[in-house]
Amino acid sequence: MNRIVFVILLVTSFSLFAQQVVTGVEEDFYTRKKEVRVTDGIGKGRSKEIAVQNALRDAREKALVRSTTSFRHYLSESKDGEFVSDSVADEVYAKIIDKEKIISVNYLGDEKGEESFHPYHVAVVDSIVTVSFFDLDFFAQEIMKTAEAACIRSMVISGWGQVFNRNYFGGITMSLVTYGSLGYGLARQNQFEKAKTDYANATSTQDAEQKYRIMREHQEVARTMYVIGAMTWAYSVWDAFEDRERADELLDNVHKAYFSKSKFKYNRQLSFFQKMMMENLRPTW
């Protein structure tokens, strides 16, 4: 009975870990929300309303530029070894995701409008604009990570590789299962040593049989716990590698989504270890 429950629990837990499906760009993962206050949104128009709308449009554009959205490329061109030209290109990966909140509107110029010599109203808007932007720093940090680095971390401490891969739930769970199992196994192993002495000192058949059962139970539970701990640790090492690979696929998708028409080149190279694992050692059934 215990064995069946144990196997069911194990299959369930492994299935949970296996259900992390990558279906496309996880926008929330690589984007950040930010509220940018723009105090100098300026617009003009023949009416105050148009001036405000133009000021808001200006505020939105400024918010995009002022959030950490732009990625600057230094581009140089040479021909036959001779430097020809250079330029800096800006690429902006941000969008407005919410209606701006207007804090205040001030009008400049003549209040009389069309009746005066100046036919335009000028509005200065102080507003808060919510921007979703692609976190380039985060992306750059992520593409520096390798599967080996995740793998080695999980070898040292179970679950560390998952945390390294930002799979915090998986990492902490695996760590708890691994060290919980090993710790409980050790505790039962210590109890086994005492039970062994009790068994050896039993003076009646009934007592000896009872002590033998207790001793055996301690040992079996300890062994089972060690197996669970060791297997979870091994799984953690494997999963760290797999998880990194999933992350790499995600990064590829992100790159396609954001940089397909960009001058920012990104060609992920598989390491020797990855190639070996993926081409030679991966099960083929």
Added chain:
Amino acid sequence: MVTMRMTKILPLLLLPLIVTGCFQDEIEYAHTNPVDSIYDDGKFRIVLSQPNMAGSNSTIAWSALTYDGKEIEEDKVASFNGIELLTKAEAPNSADIDNVTSQQALTGWETASTLSEKAPYDGEVSITEATSQTSYVLEMEITYRYNEKDYVSQKVHSNIVTWTPE
């Protein structure tokens, strides 16, 4: 795509665990206390049952002698001095237990029967009905070839059975 790959890997991960789990109950531990109902004297085991006290038909029986879980084979027995059923009119003391666990001859016990049977030595013998607490144990000396060229020679004891009148 990723899910498919993980699904393929799962059996690989689960298989050793399930296999290990299935064999967990099969692990046997030596019964090292002679007062246990089973006693493993080294790799030898012969199980003495509780005596059946029924007046003139009182008997005590024991199982076949095994070595490492396998029944003793006659053609591999190099020497055997017969089975002695020893009795003592009290519970075994610590010296008795020490003698059994150290494979020494028991002292202060009476020889109730000496039997010279053929392997695997299971059998039954009539005993005098006891009226007070009595302990029984089998003792024998055997030299046995447990593989092609290796022999083991030792004094073998069964578990000690203590009968107490109701």
